[in-house]
Amino acid sequence: MKKGDIATRSQTLMLRHLQVFFYSLGQLSRHPLSLFMTAAVIGIALALPTGLHVLLQNAQQLSGRWDGSAQISLFLKKSVNDRQALRLARQLRQRDDIAKVSYISRQQALREFEQQSGFGDALKALTKNPLPSVLIVQPALTHSQPEQTAALLNQLRRDIRVDVAQLDMQWLKRLYAIMDIIRRGLVVLAGLLALTVLLVVGNTIRLAIQNRRNEIVVMKLIGGTDAFIRRPFLYTGFWYGFFGAMLAFIMVDAALLLLSGPVEKLALLYHNSFELSHLDLGTTLVLLISGVMLGLVGSWLAVGRHLREIEPG
Secondary structure, three states: OOHHHHHHHHHHHHHHHHHHHHHHHHHHHOOHHHHHHHHHHHHHHHHHHHHHHHHHHHHHHHHHHHHHHOOEEEEEOOOOOHHHHHHHHHHHHOOOOEEEEEEEOHHHHHHHHHHHHOOHHHHHOOOOOOOOOEEEEEEOHHHOOHHHHHHHHHHHHOOOOEEEEEOOOHHHHHHHHHHHHHHHHHHHHHHHHHHHHHHHHHHHHHHHHHHOHHHHHHHHHOOOOHHHHHHHHHHHHHHHHHHHHHHHHHHHHHHHHHHHHHHHHHHHHOOOOOOOOOOOHHHHHHHHHHHHHHHHHHHHHHHHHHHOOOOOO
16 A cells, blocks of 8 residues: 555544544534533532542642641750750751751740730749740751651750750641541542543433434444444543533632632631642643543443444344
């Protein structure tokens, strides 16, 4: 076969695919309500795991901030003077696993306690300052995981100049455990909803095949191949998946817009600034590709099963 013939056949095949591609869209546009209902069901099934994925990403960003702000408070012994405390602070700043060290002297701690507690008059009656000097240690981001921070805490509390070393990591461990459960649950939910999309598309294509049964019989009588007959149904599944993914994108983005205001107000109450991240380009592409692939697979399975049952005579 000549190269020119191969090129011509390829162009003809491409043209036929394009014709069927837009023909199937035209067929669906004749029944917009049916198209919208099917696409809405697919969209809801895709929007649930997508929305949870985006919320989980936001939670990870927020927990990353909390990881970075986790602090170890070193309460020094009262026998440690300012010079010795500052020397210890300089030694700690040289460590790779520590990002920042702040020193609060006994006098500064007393002043802050007077301002925040409202017991200024009572404290003035004391002959000695009962508060110790404190070093606030900020772990480095590369060593901010709970296990690493706990190991750093154990090392610092062994210093002879340290009286008490405190770090509340229990809430952070619980947060990581909850996020891991949500992540695993999200995988299960995504699998179940993907199966739902396959069933919805498959059932819709089955009904379309039944409605066009006589037409399929005629095409087989005049020599139409299964591939030729299957083609418009496959593209119908493509369009169902595509429009379902678009609706899912709109649903998730609208939900995030509704939540962004209250989340920002809540963050301000905690003297923090946080904005919900919306669907990024990568997640949007995965959503569209997943919708299209599920539509194609669902229609392929339905056509492959029901097309064999239709034979002339």
